[in-house]
Amino acid sequence: MKIIPIAIPTPFYIGDVNVYLIKEDPLTLIDVGPKTKEASDALREKLQTNGVKISDIRRIVLTHAHEDHCGLAKQICDEAKNAEIYVHAWETGHLFGRLAGDEHKSLMLRAGVPLEIFRQMRESYKDMSLLTDTLNESEFVELKDEMEIEFAGGVLKVLHTPGHTPGSCSFLREANRTIIAGDCVLKRFTPNPIVSPDPSDPNKRFKSLAEYLVSLARIRSFAPTLVYGGHGEAIYDYDEIFHRYVRSIDERQKTVVDSISKDAATAWDVANKLFPDAIKKDVHQFLAVSETIVHLDYAESQGKIAVELKEGTEFYRKI
Numbered sequence: 001m002k003i004i005p006i007a008i009p010t011p012f013y014i015g016d017v018n019v020y021l022i023k024e025d026p027l028t029l030i031d032v033g034p035k036t037k038e039a040s041d042a043l044r045e046k047l048q049t050n051g052v053k054i055s056d057i058r059r060i061v062l063t064h065a066h067e068d069h070c071g072l073a074k075q076i077c078d079e080a081k082n083a084e085i086y087v088h089a090w091e092t093g094h095l096f097g098r099l100a101g102d103e104h105k106s107l108m109l110r111a112g113v114p115l116e117i118f119r120q121m122r123e124s125y126k127d128m129s130l131l132t133d134t135l136n137e138s139e140f141v142e143l144k145d146e147m148e149i150e151f152a153g154g155v156l157k158v159l160h161t162p163g164h165t166p167g168s169c170s171f172l173r174e175a176n177r178t179i180i181a182g183d184c185v186l187k188r189f190t191p192n193p194i195v196s197p198d199p200s201d202p203n204k205r206f207k208s209l210a211e212y213l214v215s216l217a218r219i220r221s222f223a224p225t226l227v228y229g230g231h232g233e234a235i236y237d238y239d240e241i242f243h244r245y246v247r248s249i250d251e252r253q254k255t256v257v258d259s260i261s262k263d264a265a266t267a268w269d270v271a272n273k274l275f276p277d278a279i280k281k282d283v284h285q286f287l288a289v290s291e292t293i294v295h296l297d298y299a300e301s302q303g304k305i306a307v308e309l310k311e312g313t314e315f316y317r318k319i
């Protein structure tokens with residue numbers, strides 16, 4: 001099975017996003033890039049270099065529904081008539097903006113984020129949501145764990161690897177233990193499981209970090225020889241990355257737990273203490289709060305700190 005990585009520019013700090021062309025029948029793209037002219041031109045050109053036209057694409061499979069990965073899906077689908085889009089049903093990002101729902105608002109207010117700050121966060125994500133088209137539920141095929149995506153020359157097995165987002169999926173080629181992992185595994189960046197409402201109960205928070213650790217271990221259980229991430233170069237030493245991730249998560253856990261005293265503090269208070277600079281800047285504001293919440297959730301689930309809900313806001317305390 002020929003898997004061809006193609007780097008596509010994004011307007012984000014992270015830089016290029018990796019799109020994977022599976023040059024097999026039916027012609028398939030795993031992720032597509034953001035909805036910008038630069039990305040669309042680059043994709044067209046690089047496909048052409050590989051002897052493929054957009055109109056030849058039959059399937060678009062999404063690792064997750066962040067704009068830099070899914071933005072061009074609908075455009076490509078419209079141009080390549082009869083192409084199908086595959087995405088996990090828990091990826092709600094393609095249905096509405098990332099912070100647009102009421103459940104996002106209550107999630108942030110419960111974390112002690114002031115309403116005015118939440119409004120600013122929502123604004124900054126509004127711009128970002130312009131980098132993708134909205135898909136209706138009838139426009140995609142649902143990816144399910146262990147499902148096999150068939151090609152003339154073999155299959156890619158779907159691994160539901162939640163954490164970075166609830167519906168993140170990876171794709172395993174068992175024959176040579178190759179995995180396409182989206183943003184679950186990145187060579188040069190520390191992982192960031194993002195806070196999200198629980199898809200099965202939007203009033204609850206998804207246990208992003210706990211789920212993420214399970215996903216990392218699950219990928220490891222296949223002893224992959226090659227892992228293709230959503231950004232940056234391919235990974236030949238997954239075990240090393242795995243240990244680096246676990247170490248950095250442990251360190252962050254320790255910092256978060258150490259910052260909790262006998263005095264009650266909200267996630268917002270803790271985020272301000274841990275990320276005094278990031279907390280002032282656009283989307284970093286949300287990411288700083290997100291990182292703090294997922295770690296507080298994990299620490300609480302491990303019995304390291306206590307949480308108490310008072311008038312709709314959660315307060316953390318040293319045990």
Ligand SMILES: [Zn+2]
Nearest residue numbers: 064066164183
């Ligand atoms: Zn992502």
